[in-house]
Structure formats: structure tokens, C-alpha cells
Amino acid sequence: MDININSTTLSLIKGDITQQDTEAIVNAANSRLAGGGGVDGAIHRAGGPSIMEECIRIGGCPTGSAVITTGGNLKARYVIHAVGPIYKGGKGRERELLESAYRKSLEIAIEKGIKSISFPSISTGAYGYPTKEASEIALGTVIDFIKGNKGLDIVRFVLFSEGDLKVYEGSLNKIKKV
Ligand code: AR6
Numbered sequence: 001m002d003i004n005i006n007s008t009t010l011s012l013i014k015g016d017i018t019q020q021d022t023e024a025i026v027n028a029a030n031s032r033l034a035g036g037g038g039v040d041g042a043i044h045r046a047g048g049p050s051i052m053e054e055c056i057r058i059g060g061c062p063t064g065s066a067v068i069t070t071g072g073n074l075k076a077r078y079v080i081h082a083v084g085p086i087y088k089g090g091k092g093r094e095r096e097l098l099e100s101a102y103r104k105s106l107e108i109a110i111e112k113g114i115k116s117i118s119f120p121s122i123s124t125g126a127y128g129y130p131t132k133e134a135s136e137i138a139l140g141t142v143i144d145f146i147k148g149n150k151g152l153d154i155v156r157f158v159l160f161s162e163g164d165l166k167v168y169e170g171s172l173n174k175i176k177k178v
Contacts, residue, residue, distance in 0.1 A: 001169050001172065003172065005143060007150060007153065008152045008155055009154050010139075010146065010157075010172075011154070011157070012157045012159065012165060012168045012172060013156060013157070013158055013165070014158075014160070014161070014162055014164075015158045015159075017039055017042070017043065017118055018046035018074060019075070020075065020118040021076070022116035022156060023077050023078060023117065024068075024071075024077065024078040024080050024112075024116070024117045024118070025043070025071070025078075025080070025118045025158075026066075026079075026080045026105050026117065026118065026119045026120060027039055027080065027081045027082065027120075028040060028120050028121075028127075029055075029061065029082060029083050030083060031083045032060050033056075033059070033060055033081055035052060037125075037126060038125040039120045039125070043074070043079060046073065046074055047071055047072035047073050047079065049072075050072040051069050051072045051079055054069035055067075055069060055081065061081060062083065063084070063085055063101075064083065064084075064085065064096070064100035065082075065100065065104050066080050066081060066083065066101060066104040066105045067080070067108075068080050068081070068108050078112065078114065080109065080117070082101040082102070082104065082122055083101060084101045084122035084129070085097035085098055085101075085127065086127045086128065087127055087128040087129040090130075090133070094123075095137055098123055098129065098134060098137050098141075099137055099140075101122055101123075102119070102137075102138055103141055103145060106152070106155075109152065115151070115152060115153045115154070116154035118156040118157075119138070119155070121134060121138065121157070121159060121168070122134070122138065131164055132167050132171065135164075135168045135171040136175070138168075139171050139172055139175055140175060
């Protein structure tokens with residue numbers, strides 16, 4: 001599913017983030033930048049050890065923020081490591097921190113002159129954020145950003161399952177109607 005907002009195409013696909021040919025891909029990292037399972041494990045496996053060397057040099061990243069490294073052996077030139085919140089029932093600052101992880105990633109992309117970027121569904125795996133709620137936050141934040149900032153040609157969400165893709169499509173349809 002694709003929609004155009006100003007000069008940016010926002011698309012939702014089912015796929016593997018490590019295979020994307022956008023200039024940057026976003027990692028769902030942890031604040032120690034220590035690697036792990038899920039998207040993080042897949043990116044480090046596919047991209048090779050140079051990405052971890054850069055992460056160690058950077059040292060860490062607070063929750064709700066993001067840092068950039070090169071993409072090692074990936075097709076993508078850069079990896080933006082974003083740290084989403086661990087879901088604790090939704091009564092804390094989870095929403096704010098999830099919004100901030102997406103926004104910070106986009107700000108870094110603009111600063112670097114990156115034209116195309118792929119996101120995974122941050123925080124909805126090991127970190128337990130309910131996918132429907134997280135998809136509304138992710139899409140809402142990205143759409144607000146695109147409306148206010150020129151420079152990105154493609155923003156792609158790469159969902160790992162058909163079920164997650166359907167949830168994101170439902171949320172995008174809902175947002176489009178408002
Ligand atoms: N491509 C796209 N999406 C994927 C892929 C892939 N190759 N692999 C998994 N997903 P998660 P989080 C989906 O757990 O919740 C790590 O250990 C997955 O199905 O990767 O932010 C880190 O080191 C889910 O929908 O990230 C952190 O400690 C989504 O990506 C912690 O997990 C996010 O799942 C971060 O947890």
C-alpha cells in the first residue's frame with residue numbers, strides 16, 4: 001500500500017528489513033547498542049561486524065533517541081539505530097518515547113541528506129508494544145514529520161508478517177480518513 005504526501009511516498013510492505021535498498025534502514029535497537037534478537041540480530045548478521053564496531057565506539061543511545069552508523073555489507077548505506085520503549089502497560093511515557101524514536105530517526109536522515117528510509121515496527125517484538133497502538137503512533141509521527149519536512153522521497157515500513165502488514169494498513173486507512 002502506497003500513499004503520497006507532498007513529495008514523499010509512504011509505503012507499507014511485508015518483507016525483511018535487511019534486504020531493503022533504501023539509503024538507510026532503521027534498527028530496533030536497545031539503549032546499550034549491544035545487539036540482540038529480532039531486527040537487531042538480523043541487521044548485525046547481514047551487515048557484518050563493522051556495524052557493531054561503530055556501535056561500541058558510540059557507546060549507547062537513550063530510549064526515545066537514535067544514532068547512525070554505516071551499513072556494512074548491507075544494501076543500505078546507513079543503519080539508524082533507534083531505541084523504542086519497553087511496553088509496561090501504556091501508563092508511563094511509552095507513547096512519547098515511541099514517537100520520539102521515530103522522529104529522531106527522521107531528523108537524522110534529513111541531517112545526512114538521506115532520501116529514502118525503511119522502518120521496522122519498533123518496540124512491537126521483544127519490547128511488547130501492542131502492534132495496533134504502536135502502528136498508529138508510528139504512522140501518525142511519520143506523517144506529521146513528512147508534512148513539515150521536505151527531503152525524503154521514500155519512507156517505507158517493512159512489516160515482518162502478513163498480520164502486522166494488515167494492522168498497519170488498517171491504521172493508515174483510519175488516519176487517511178481524519
Ligand atoms: N525485518 C523486519 N521486521 C522484523 C525482522 C526483519 N528481519 N525481524 C523481526 N522483525 P524486535 P523491539 C519484526 O523484537 O520490540 C532486540 O533484542 C518483529 O516481528 O526486533 O523494538 C534488541 O536488541 C517485530 O514486529 O524489536 C532490543 O533489545 C518488530 O520487527 C529489543 O529486541 C520488532 O521486534 C528491541 O525490541
